[in-house]
Amino acid sequence: MYGKPMKKYILWTMLAVLTLTACDKVSPAGILIANTDVDDRIKMSRDYYRVHERDLFLFKKAHDGEYTFLVGADSHLTTDPGRMREMLQIGIDDDDLFYAHLGDIADTKAEYYITLDEVITEAKEKYGKKHYKPVTYMDDYDYPHTIYLDTVSQKFYEVKEIPLPFHPVVGNHDITNNGWALWTSLFHSSFYMGYVLVGSDDQGVEYLDRLIFLDSASGTLGEEQIDEIESHFFDNDIQNNANLKIRHTFIFGHTNIFRPSATEFASTFTREETYYLLNKFDQWNASIVFSGHVHAWDEREVGGITYLTLDAMSEDNNPGPGDYLVRVHAKRDGSLSWERVRMNYTPISQ
Amino acid sequence: MMKGIRQWVFVATLVCCLANEGWAQTYNGIHKYDGTHQNVVTSYMMLGDNIICDTYFGVAASYTRHLTDRWHVGGDMQAQMGKQFYSVDVQGGYRLPVKWMDFYLDGKLIYNRYNLWGTNEVMANLSLTWETPYFNFRIGETYIHYHMLHFGYTEPLTLALGAGVNIRPRWDSWNIGLFARNYDDFYYEAYNINWGVNFWANLMKDVQLFGELNLRPAGSLSQLATEYEKSLKLGLKYVW
Numbered sequence: 001m002y003g004k005p006m007k008k009y010i011l012w013t014m015l016a017v018l019t020l021t022a023c024d025k026v027s028p029a030g031i032l033i034a035n036t037d038v039d040d041r042i043k044m045s046r047d048y049y050r051v052h053e054r055d056l057f058l059f060k061k062a063h064d065g066e067y068t069f070l071v072g073a074d075s076h077l078t079t080d081p082g083r084m085r086e087m088l089q090i091g092i093d094d095d096d097l098f099y100a101h102l103g104d105i106a107d108t109k110a111e112y113y114i115t116l117d118e119v120i121t122e123a124k125e126k127y128g129k130k131h132y133k134p135v136t137y138m139d140d141y142d143y144p145h146t147i148y149l150d151t152v153s154q155k156f157y158e159v160k161e162i163p164l165p166f167h168p169v170v171g172n173h174d175i176t177n178n179g180w181a182l183w184t185s186l187f188h189s190s191f192y193m194g195y196v197l198v199g200s201d202d203q204g205v206e207y208l209d210r211l212i213f214l215d216s217a218s219g220t221l222g223e224e225q226i227d228e229i230e231s232h233f234f235d236n237d238i239q240n241n242a243n244l245k246i247r248h249t250f251i252f253g254h255t256n257i258f259r260p261s262a263t264e265f266a267s268t269f270t271r272e273e274t275y276y277l278l279n280k281f282d283q284w285n286a287s288i289v290f291s292g293h294v295h296a297w298d299e300r301e302v303g304g305i306t307y308l309t310l311d312a313m314s315e316d317n318n319p320g321p322g323d324y325l326v327r328v329h330a331k332r333d334g335s336l337s338w339e340r341v342r343m344n345y346t347p348i349s350q
Numbered sequence: 351m352m353k354g355i356r357q358w359v360f361v362a363t364l365v366c367c368l369a370n371e372g373w374a375q376t377y378n379g380i381h382k383y384d385g386t387h388q389n390v391v392t393s394y395m396m397l398g399d400n401i402i403c404d405t406y407f408g409v410a411a412s413y414t415r416h417l418t419d420r421w422h423v424g425g426d427m428q429a430q431m432g433k434q435f436y437s438v439d440v441q442g443g444y445r446l447p448v449k450w451m452d453f454y455l456d457g458k459l460i461y462n463r464y465n466l467w468g469t470n471e472v473m474a475n476l477s478l479t480w481e482t483p484y485f486n487f488r489i490g491e492t493y494i495h496y497h498m499l500h501f502g503y504t505e506p507l508t509l510a511l512g513a514g515v516n517i518r519p520r521w522d523s524w525n526i527g528l529f530a531r532n533y534d535d536f537y538y539e540a541y542n543i544n545w546g547v548n549f550w551a552n553l554m555k556d557v558q559l560f561g562e563l564n565l566r567p568a569g570s571l572s573q574l575a576t577e578y579e580k581s582l583k584l585g586l587k588y589v590w
């Protein structure tokens with residue numbers, strides 16, 4: 001039916017298709033067309049956020065106007081959840097108000113997400129024991145069952161429902177090979193915001209620190225997200241209320257803007273989008289912009305804004321102990337400081 | 351007499367193209383010196399859609415002078431309305447013919463103004479191009495520096511890669527080709543591979559119509575190429 005040259009082309013095509021679909025962690029065909037569209041993610045995230053925004057973590061209250069939070073990046077969890085467990089434990093031990101994770105939290109296999117879910121559930125239980133009152137009762141089958149009472153809100157939580165303040169953004173490895181379905185099963189929204197209530201003045205003006213979580217996993221924010229930003233998705237609450245004032249704005253995203261060194265990967269944002277973002281962060285009067293992706297540390301100041309690119313906390317990338325996390329301390333007087341936080345977990349194979 | 355009329359027709363077309371916006375720059379691939387004409391003027395109009403700026407319109411103009419059959423110099427200008435983007439560059443190069451192939455060593459210095467974001471950008475590129483009748487390949491390095499918000503940043507050297515293929519020999523009177531590259535006339539990217547289709551056709555002896563459909567995704571090397579920009583160029587080239 002086919003001539004010899006045609007057979008050759010068909011064989012080459014089949015070989016190319018096999019090669020392009022055989023890779024486990026990456027999707028080479030994605031160089032041309034993505035299998036997960038950022039605009040679709042934003043539509044889903046926006047809808048989830050609008051329904052659940054009050055359940056997320058709006059208006060966390062800083063203790064006496066002062067608080068800390070912990071940031072990590074690129075855990076790339078597979079079978080060993082050691083580093084992820086360590087990050088969560090550090091936050092519980094040191095009473096951080098919340099965690100932010102900058103994406104690439106796990107490689108995209110169902111068993112890795114099951115492991116991740118187990119580690120997060122374990123942390124929820126520890127968090128519940130520390131911050132809530134455990135209440136144990138005998139269930140219908142006469143087994144002891146523990147739930148947790150938030151004595152402030154008088155809400156009871158099952159372990160799985162404990163609102164552990166763990167807030168991730170999505171990274172490119174989270175969504176390759178259709179990983180978005182796995183990621184959303186745990187975290188739901190890749191584009192959202194929150195506030196920390198830090199105090200009020202004599203005039204009744206409430207001061208808030210604003211937390212902005214962006215979906216930059218595709219190396220672009222995409223049209224939907226840009227449109228939402230330009231429609232003041234992150235500003236409306238504040239613009240429409242004279243009694244609310246922003247003190248600090250913290251921005252969390254996956255894709256790095258700056259290149260740590262000539263031997264590291266450059267940003268995947270286009271040149272124009274880079275300039276757009278730098279200007280937007282300036283308009284938002286951001287204090288610190290966090291990113292990951294490149295698995296290397298970088299810090300710099302641009303127009304009074306601190307840009308921190310975090311090294312990977314992944315055991316595979318950095319098996320030895322190191323300062324992979326960042327803790328930010330927002331103080332009562334409005335000043336900020338940050339420090340790198342050491343992780344000591346070392347994989348058994350090391 | 352005919353040549354004079356053609357020149358005026360071409361100039362009038364250029365003026366029509368550029369009447370609203372002034373001059374701009376162009377690049378439609380390296381074209382081998384034809385051994386006769388020392389001067390090349392091109393101009394194109396551009397219509398595009400971008401996730402940040404939505405629809406935009408651009409105009410470009412370019413002049414190249416072949417000093418000898420080996421050396422050439424030139425300059426380009428471009429303006430994109432909607433983006434408020436303005437660009438000028440100067441360039442020059444050397445052609446080394448080897449049998450049926452040509453090798454080009456080209457240098458280009460670009461100044462870009464992204465007015466929407468108050469950003470000034472300077473790029474310097476040095477590229478080596480291998481051109482055959484049906485295929486071309488380019489590799490180069492780019493220095494990129496930008497200044498905004500009282501801050502200057504220099505991107506460590508950025509690799510430029512491009513390739514194109516035509517369905518007919520490059521010197522034919524018309525042609526259609528495919529290309530993939532991480533740069534365009536006025537920018538060089540670290541990643542983000544543009545790809546598209548181009549064509550050219552001789553309208554008259556010294557006048558050529560050319561065009562290009564350029565799809566510019568973002569995130570190519572995150573394996574998540576997502577639509578960022580698409581643009582259409584249509585222009586004329588005149589040689590004398």
